[in-house]
Amino acid sequence: MTSLRILVPIKRVIDYAVKPRVNATKTAVVTSGVKMSMNPFDELSIEESVRLRERNKGAVQDILAFSAGPTKAADTLRTAMAMGADRALLVELDENRPKERDLEPLTVAKLLREVVHKEGCNMVICGKQSIDDDSGQTGQMLAGLLGWGQATQAAKVEVQGDEVVVTKEVDGGEEVVRVKLPAVVTTDLRLNEPRYATLPGIMKAKKKPMEKKKLADFNVDFKKRLETLEVVEPPPRQGGGKVDSVDGLISRLKELGAI
Amino acid sequence: LSTLAVLEHKEGKVSPQSFPAVTAASKFGGPITVFLAGSGSEKAAEQAAKLNGVEKVIYTSNNAYDKGLPENFAPLLVENIKKGNFTHVVGAHSAFGKNILPRASALLDVQQISDCIEIKDENTFVRPIYAGNAIATVRSTDTIKIVTIRGTAFLPAEETSNTAAIEEAPVDPNAECTTVWISENLTRSERPDLGTAPxxxxxxxxxxxxxxxxxxxxxxxxxxxxxxxxxxxxxxxxxxxxxxxxxxxxxxxxxxxxxxxxxxxxxxxxxxxxxxxxxxxxxxxxxxxxxxxxxxxxxxxxxxxxxxxxxxxxxxxx
Missing domain, CATH: 3.40.50.1220 (TPP-binding domain)
Structure with missing residues (x-):
């Protein structure tokens, strides 16, 4: 079996259980003072990397957790290491420079391509999307830039020799593909249930190496292609209408022209 | 300005999620070419040619594209986008669109705009972020705009007496594909499709x-x-x-x-x-x-x- 050097990109996002609010100037969603967590799909990616190691003895040589984000993203990377990643790389972004805020998927993919080359990774496991921007592009873009195979929205991942067999979520069911390594796999919900970081895991993670870099250390053009003109909250729904019986329900639906 | 709408098809029929993509393509105002690939695309092309607003249909019936594998489908798309000098490319934000279009975007050095719910003008798009808890309006500065659209936000294009020209796609790079499609397990149902059901x-x-x-x-x-x-x-x-x-x-x-x-x-x-x-x-x-x-x-x-x-x-x- 090919010896795996896995890269897991991680994003620090507003916690999934928090309802995001748009700021007063309608330019962005408020993130200061809001609970932040690891993007849920990235948790699945770390978990799957660790399980690949547990299932295939000696096959996984390295699990590198990567993030590009504010200084505090270091905490998120520590969590990844507490879950089982071996080491971490943080590209610290200067949040005061508009250019360094909210990197676009293409820029992130270009950063990741450099990391893959420098670190000799042969597998990238990343979330199918981050729950803030919801673009769902980075993994596919990275695979394209690298000329690697890709399997998106994985529900099951099995490494066999120098190939990875992936069951994918598709519209209306699932599909199985066999992808030659090196490859990019993006993770979907049913793949696994991420473990909680244990106290011994957290203690161990403190001693694991975390390298810190700046965007300037990379040969990547990070000029923005998209300009955000406005961010607004969606119009609220006027709900709250109640009926007291099934007959009432039917006649109200008829009135509304729904049946 | 000219737009390429990337459609999906199955058993010679245009897939339901693709009809709204044609409507979205019409919002740019320029001529619309429809793109289809894989076995049966020639037959689906006849149906696509009738869709309202379509000027031309290009297809390649090469069966290498049957399973929509991104490793060769993205290069196919990229070469046809270049060849046809398309300025706008639209597809559904479906499993297919999500798999293929970002890869094609990266190959063209374009920052794709995902899951659009409104096209304001040729450069400006509206899309939900944070699971729809916020709605962003973004303007693209890329020379080619590549967009996936949310099917429920656009009406499905209708079949009319329209008769668009049907031609074989001008280029087929037939790129090597190291990924092998093995099987699928789709829920068969007589009921309407969840994504498009009224x-x-x-x-x-x-x-x-x-x-x-x-x-x-x-x-x-x-x-x-x-x-x-x-x-x-x-x-x-x-x-x-x-x-x-x-x-x-x-x-x-x-x-x-x-x-x-x-x-x-x-x-x-x-x-x-x-x-x-x-x-x-x-x-x-x-x-x-x-x-x-x-x-x-x-x-x-x-x-x-x-x-x-x-x-x-x-x-x-x-």
Whole structure:
């Protein structure tokens, strides 16, 4: 079996259980003072990397957790290491420079391509999307830039020799593909249930190496292609209408022209 | 300005999720060329040529593209975009579109715009972020705009007496593909497709187990001619297949009628259905958040209300 050097990109996002609010100037969603967590799909990616190691003895040589984000993203990377990643790389972004805020998927993919080359990774496991921007592009873009195979929205991942067999979520069911390594796999919900970081895991993670870099250390053009003109909250729904019986329900639906 | 609409097809027919993509393409104002690839695309091309607003259809029936594998489909698309000097490329935000278009975008050095719900002008797009809890308007500075669109936000293009020219795609790079498609397991159903159905009935944790879900939901769906959906909680608990999941992380639907039974209405579920025209909810908890968005709410035990509703709907049809 090919010896795996896995890269897991991680994003620090507003916690999934928090309802995001748009700021007063309608330019962005408020993130200061809001609970932040690891993007849920990235948790699945770390978990799957660790399980690949547990299932295939000696096959996984390295699990590198990567993030590009504010200084505090270091905490998120520590969590990844507490879950089982071996080491971490943080590209610290200067949040005061508009250019360094909210990197676009293409820029992130270009950063990741450099990391893959420098670190000799042969597998990238990343979330199918981050729950803030919801673009769902980075993994596919990275695979394209690298000329690697890709399997998106994985529900099951099995490494066999120098190939990875992936069951994918598709519209209306699932599909199985066999992808030659090196490859990019993006993770979907049913793949696994991420473990909680244990106290011994957290203690161990403190001693694991975390390298810190700046965007300037990379040969990547990070000029923005998209300009955000406005961010607004969606119009609220006027709900709250109640009926007291099934007959009432039917006649109200008829009135509304729904049946 | 000229637009390429990337369509999907199955067994010689254009797939339902592709019709809104043609409508979205028409919003740019320029001529629309439709792109199809794989076995049967020649036949699907005849149907696509009738779609309102389509000027030309290009296809390649090379069976290397049958399974929509991104490793060779993306280069095929890229070469045809270059060859045809297209300035705008539109596809559905479907499993296919999500898989292929970002890869093609990267190969063209373009920052794609995902899951658009409105096209304001040739450079400006509206898209939901944070699971629809915020709506962003973005302007692209790329020379080529590559866009995936949310199917429920655009009307499906209609077949007309239109007769667009049909031609073989000018280039077929036939790129090497190291990925092999092995199998698929799709839920076969006589019911309408969840993503495009005009009516959806969804079941949640309140159904308690799979047996109840299977006993109560299909008859109600059939009484209404509706598709069946489920909440994340119901899917996680194994009541329903993952492909039926409605929500932030599942399918986003916007039918004329969305009827939720035993669904409390978590933020992530609401994100997947709050654009429905009429929302009805049956739940025994009067404080369930679903009632805050429901146009019609019935506080009741679903084990009584759902069968009664099914029976009365059926009686009403006779």
């Amino acid at each position: 009516k959806v009935v969804s079941g949640g944790r309140g159904l308690k187990d799979k047996e109840n879900f299977d006993k109560l939901m299909p008859p109600l769906a059939d009484a209404l001619g509706a598709a069946i959906g489920a909440s994340r909680a119901a899917v996680d608990a194994g009541f329903a297949d993952n492909s039926l999941q409605v929500g932030q992380t599942g399918k986003v639907v916007a039918p004329q009628l969305y009827l939720a039974a035993g669904i409390s209405g978590a933020i992530q579920h609401l994100a997947g259905m709050k654009d429905s025209k009429v929302i009805a909810a049956i739940n025994k908890d009067p404080d369930a958040p679903i009632f805050q968005v429901a146009d019609v709410g019935l506080v009741a035990d679903l084990f009584q209300a759902v069968p009664e509703l099914t029976e009365k709907l059926n009686a009403g049809r006779k």
